[in-house]
Amino acid sequence: MNHYGKHFVAVIGGSVAGSEAAWLLAEKGYRVVVFDQKMLPYGKIEDGLPKWHIGLRDKEEAAIDQRLMHPNIRFVPGFTLGKDATIDELLNEWGFSVIIVAIGAWQDRKIPVEGIEKFYNKGVIKQNDLVYWFNHKHEPNYNGPQYKIVNNPGIVGGGLASLDMVKIVMIELLQEGLRKHKGVEVDIFTIEKKGVAKILAEHDTTLEELDIVPCTLFYRRNAEDMPLYPRKDGSPEAIEQARRVSKKLLENYMKKFLFHFEPRSVPKKLIVENDQFKGMTFQRVEIVDGKLVDIPGETYDFRTELLISSIGSLPKETPSLPIEGNMLKTYGEFGCRVEGYDKVFAVGNVVTGRGNILESRQHGRMITDKIIEEHLEGDLSGNDPMGEKYEELFRNIEQDAIKKVDNIEATLAQEPPHSNEEIDFILRKTKELQERVGFDGNYAEWVKKHKPVRLEDLLRQH
Ligand SMILES: Cc1cc2nc3c(=O)[nH]c(=O)nc-3n(C[C@H](O)[C@H](O)[C@H](O)COP(=O)(O)OP(=O)(O)OC[C@H]3O[C@@H](n4cnc5c(N)ncnc54)[C@H](O)[C@@H]3O)c2cc1C
Structure with missing residues (x-):
């Protein structure tokens, strides 16, 4: 095994930002544990995007699944940061080399x-x-x-x-x-x-x-x-x-x-x-x-x-995370590191979700002229530009994770690799957590079992 496989990274939150960061590191050969408080790691896609966006929801969730099925990633559902362990415990007792916080913004302003x-x-x-x-x-x-x-x-x-x-x-x-x-x-x-x-x-x-x-x-x-x-x-x-x-x-x-x-x-x-x-x-x-x-x-x-x-969402107060006035305190390039730590990084909405939805600056304009024109011309039954706007925001969140992974890797390069005992310890602890919720590690089966009943399927049956 190369030295990458001797580093274990913890990602907290497995949705758009967390899964992207995890996948990028896994692709580079690092071992990654993705923790999520829910049984499924879909965050705002499942619980924030209104359910009429069927196509967008399915596409984004499939993309998350694809990333989390990477062989170097271990998914641990039902783990809440601040309740099951704190950042300090994950760093000092569990021994993760680096922690990436991708818990989104769930506290209504x-x-x-x-x-x-x-x-x-x-x-x-x-x-x-x-x-x-x-x-x-x-x-x-x-x-x-x-x-x-x-x-x-x-x-x-x-x-x-x-x-x-x-x-x-x-x-x-x-x-x-x-x-x-x-x-x-x-x-x-x-x-x-x-x-x-x-x-x-x-x-x-x-x-x-x-x-x-x-x-x-x-x-x-x-x-x-x-x-x-x-x-x-x-x-x-x-x-x-x-x-x-x-x-x-x-x-x-x-x-x-x-x-x-x-x-x-x-x-x-x-x-x-x-x-x-x-x-x-x-x-x-x-x-x-x-x-x-x-x-x-x-x-x-x-x-x-x-x-x-409906005036925006901010990160939730979480023990051991420096959230003040509902803002996560960060420092360094791109607001990347979490204040008080040098090995804890933040990606996604936990840092970008500042109240109302941000306008896209990095990713150009994705809403097509055709759809905008339809709306301006008054064809009100055509495609909805809101779906495209959300999609654009998801891509921005991914970009945020991509941009930060280089910094994260630079930190990892300076960390001493884990010993076999340390690796075994993390594997054992995370396996115990998986067993606690009855997850045998087969991600695809787990998703199938826990996907909520869809309204469109219920309507089709009637
Ligand atoms: C209704 C709506 C509003 C949006 N508002 C904005 C906005 O204001 N600004 C913006 O830039 N983009 C916004 N977006 C777009 C943005 O791209 C999405 O919110 C995107 O899903 C954010 O990805 P994320 O991975 O950062 O967070 P999320 O999708 O929120 O995922 C966070 C994940 O972390 C998990 N988690 C949370 N807390 C814990 C914990 N303590 N322990 C373990 N796991 C935890 C959650 O279960 C979840 O799976 C919005 C999208 C929607 C649908």
């Missing part, structure tokens, strides 16, 4: 309004929780939180993911309205593709007739400021084009999904009556030199029983 935590799941739903429920609620063994989408919900946000929240809410309201008033069942894939307006027309009805009060999206800036379309570069023309397309995309989504939009609105104060959540007071702002400035005396109340918070 808090709307900065006093007392809001008290109403989580009692009127206020966090985006990550809502999508998890939406994606999995059809599974026969689903036992997570249950939500009911009621009329007139508010959504606070402004990025790609907040438009997904709009779609989820409008799909749920329409399904319920059609069921109740027309006795018809329309599946989510059809509604998402055709849009609410077209489905209503097909059933010769209206939102009012179905007793539906649509949702309102509240954004702190204007429609053209939404990060829905990447800038080609920093030129004034490219900035203007991105603004124009973002505005047009939002207008088209409004026509298709029939929701309301309130620009320049910042949450200011909860409306609470008898200890119950009853809505939000918003402050109207203006934009001066790019900054938000309150307009004195211009506040308004939005009364609702359901507010969805």
Whole structure:
């Protein structure tokens, strides 16, 4: 065995970033253990990407599987960093040469309004929780939180993911309205593709007739400021084009999904009556030199029983990781090393997920002109540019991992190789963890056994 095989690397989190980093190192001959808290290593693909993106989900998950089936990679499901072991334990007691943290960003950024935590799941739903429920609620063994989408919900946000929240809410309201008033069942894939307006027309009805009060999206800036379309570069023309397309995309989504939009609105104060959540007071702002400035005396109340918070995801507090104010503290080139350690690196959303979805700067523009034109021209039933935008973000996350692997390798080169006893120790410990969850090491079989029941398959059976 060459000296590569005498180094063991731990990767925490096996999704887009973790699997890419693991595969690159495995290809170079290093041994890698990929730990994931879940039974399957699909992260945001499975639990964050709304379930109507069937093709994209399957493609990304297959790519992760392909990488993790590398013979130099050992997958350990059901291991939570901070609970089952800390970074210090993995380094000092288990003896890993290097640790790569790829745990993503799963903590919803808090709307900065006093007392809001008290109403989580009692009127206020966090985006990550809502999508998890939406994606999995059809599974026969689903036992997570249950939500009911009621009329007139508010959504606070402004990025790609907040438009997904709009779609989820409008799909749920329409399904319920059609069921109740027309006795018809329309599946989510059809509604998402055709849009609410077209489905209503097909059933010769209206939102009012179905007793539906649509949702309102509240954004702190204007429609053209939404990060829905990447800038080609920093030129004034490219900035203007991105603004124009973002505005047009939002207008088209409004026509298709029939929701309301309130620009320049910042949450200011909860409306609470008898200890119950009853809505939000918003402050109207203006934009001066790019900054938000309150307009004195211009506040308004939005009364609702359901507010969805969709203002971005940050890394979760994890024991032994220096997460401060919900930011992972890193240093070195590309923000690569985790502060306090010289052999711990961070890749993927745990470092890149800063609030709202970042605009792509590294990977160019992947959304094709054709699809954008279709949307601008008003063909609202064609392909959805959101799928392409997500795909682009996944590729960026991979690029982040690729960029960092050279630094990681340089560190590995300076580490003394493991002895056979040290290798055996890691193999034994990780085998014990695999056995704890009943995993015999056959990755392909494991995936087959644990893949959730898919809604599209259930619909096909009926
Ligand atoms: C709804 C949505 C929103 C997005 N938002 C952004 C954004 O804001 N910014 C951006 O750049 N890109 C964003 N993206 C795109 C981005 O490419 C994906 O989020 C991508 O999946 C991130 O990959 P990752 O591997 O870093 O993290 P994830 O896909 O989140 O994977 C993290 C993995 O780590 C595991 N894990 C977490 N904690 C632990 C622990 N303590 N112990 C062990 N395992 C753990 C998880 O189970 C998971 O498998 C978004 C994508 C979607 C679908």
